[in-house]
Amino acid sequence: MSFTAAIIGRPNVGKSTLFNRLVGAKIALVDDTPGVTRDRRPGEARIGDLYFTIIDTAGLEEADPASLEGRMRAQTEAAIAEADVSLFLIDARVGVTPVDEHFADLLRRVGKPVVLIANKAEGKVGEEGVMEAYSLGFGEPVAISAEHGQGMADLFNALLPFEIRAEETDEEEGEDEVLIGPDGEEIFPEIDPAKPIKVAIVGRPNAGKSTLINTMLGEERLLTGPEAGITRDSISVDWVWRDRRINLFDTAGMRKKARVEQKLEKLSVGDALRSIRFAEVVVLMLDATMPFEKQDLQIADLVAREGRALVIALNKWDLIEDRQKAMADLREMAERLLPQVRGVPLVPLSGLTGSGIDKLMTELMKVYATWNRRVPTAALNKWLAGVLEHHPPPAVSGRRIKLRYMTQHKARPPTFVAFCSRPEALPEAYTRYLVNGLREAFDLTAVPLRLIMRKGENPYDDKDKRR
Known part of the structure; x- marks a missing residue:
């Protein structure tokens, strides 16, 4: 493996801009407002042929540990401890500030390597700040412009020694891990070829999304608190559940569109x-004490329209008194309000205590399997023949519509194509009838289904017979 670098600095010095430059995509939210980034966010960075892991962090600020700013600082300090090297950014146009000096002392106390970077150094305005940066005691500063991509060659040279160290460490670790079999041959650990399942945790603000992920991971990986809207960036974290790799995405809470006015919140919702x-599976977090509000239904509908598998998590279930009656009512509401994902699993849980997480993951794996399911063409057409015999399509304008053949076009989500004599005339109600029949006959619950009607004949009919 390569090395890990954390981008450190006070608010608004360009940390997220540098992060986006190094990963080659506009992943982290960038705005002129100080303090946009709150959680630490990892990414795969590259400068030329130098590959490494980069961590974007919140701006360092002096604050009470119990406050939001204090918890943000704790996330940044965790990133410093995790990284092999810290990229300490200052604003060359402003020069060295007392806050920069304070956090330079903090980095010295940690005792890990530091690369000093003078950002926004383009033009003559930044030259004075670059010279002033020497006073921080970290040696020669690397002058860059993260926004314009200047100085990346110098940053490459400053980081190259850490790749060499990482390679040396890997070689030493590899020698320790090699096992010798009874026949004297080396045995290397098997590599799991299965890709991680991408799971997005979504919902209204303050539904408990970050708390749930922290409980899953067993650590305070994501910033949480009573304040609504703490999460801004969509943060990706890796997790393993019963030997299955999961890629969890924490997202910003999504309010009603009419209430989203500030530019920063629009960027956060766009990221979500x-x-x-x-994602492949989406977990919609509902507050069990206030379930199925209009915004919850709109998010669920969006997930269905995007073709993702859906699981509904009923958070704060420990606050519900009559749980049996509440669950019966919630199931009835889900069937009535979300017909587009009929049979979607409802999982009661508590993100704070962790109860219900195993049940959530079990249902998630079932839904993921359904989302990937393929139905044999022979079984589809046998089912279609029975449907047509029991309930044939209606006659429109005095002419009967003929359904000749059906096949599954693709999975993820399951998508079917039916060949029909007059697809434009087939009533939408009959299409819904077919979709509901497919769900019931082939156990395709909880995932969106696509049924495409096309004009054409059975491609497996003998061509001479059609002539």
Whole structure:
């Protein structure tokens, strides 16, 4: 493995801009407002042929440990402890400030390597700040412009020694891990070829998304608290559940569109929407004391329209008194309000205590398997023949519509194509009838289904017979 670098500095010195530059994509939210980044966010960085892990962090600020700013600082300190080297950013246009000096002392006390970076050094305005940076005692500063990509060659040279150290460490670790079999041959550990399942945790603000992920991981990996809207970036963390690799995405809470006015919140919601599109399974967190509000239904509908598998987590279940009656009511509401994902599992849990997490993951794996399911063409057409005999399509304008053949076009989500004599005339109600029949006959519950009607004949009919 390569090395890990954490980007450290006071608010608004360009840490997220540098992070985006190094990972080659606009992943971290960037705005002129100080303190946009709150959680620590890892990414795969590259400068030329130098590959390493980079961690974006919140701006370092002096604050009460119990406050939001104090908890943000704790996340940054955790990133410093995790990293092999800290990239200490200052704003070259402003020069060295008392806050920069304070956190330079903090980094010296930690005792890990530091690369000093003078950002925003383009033009003559930044030259004075670059010279002033020597006073921090970390040697020669690397002058860059993260926004314009200047100085990346110098940053490459400053980081190259850490790759060499990481390679040497890997060689030493590899020698310790090699096992010798009874026949004298080396035995290397098997590599699991299975890709991690991408799971996005979504919901309204303060639904307990970050708390749930922290409980899953067994550590305070994500910033949490009573304040609504703490999470801004969509943060990806790796987790293993019963030997299965899971890629968890924590997302910003999504309020009603009419209430989202500030630019920063729009960016956060946009990041959450991208996480849904890239996910394979989406866990919609509901507050069990206030379930199925309009915004919850809109998020569930968005997940279905994007074609993702869905599981609904009923958080704060420990606050519910009559649980049996509450669950019966919630199941009835889900069937009535979410027909597009009929049969979606409802899992009661407590993100704070961890109860219900195993049940959540069990249901998630079932839904993931359904989302990937393929139905044999022979079974589909046998089912279709029975449907047509029992309930044929209606006659439109005095002409009967003929359904000739059906096949599954793709999975993820299950998508079917039916060949029909007049697809444009087939009533939508009959299409829904077919979709519901597919769900019931082939156990395709809890995932969105696609049924495409096309005009054409059975491609497996003999061509001479059609002539």
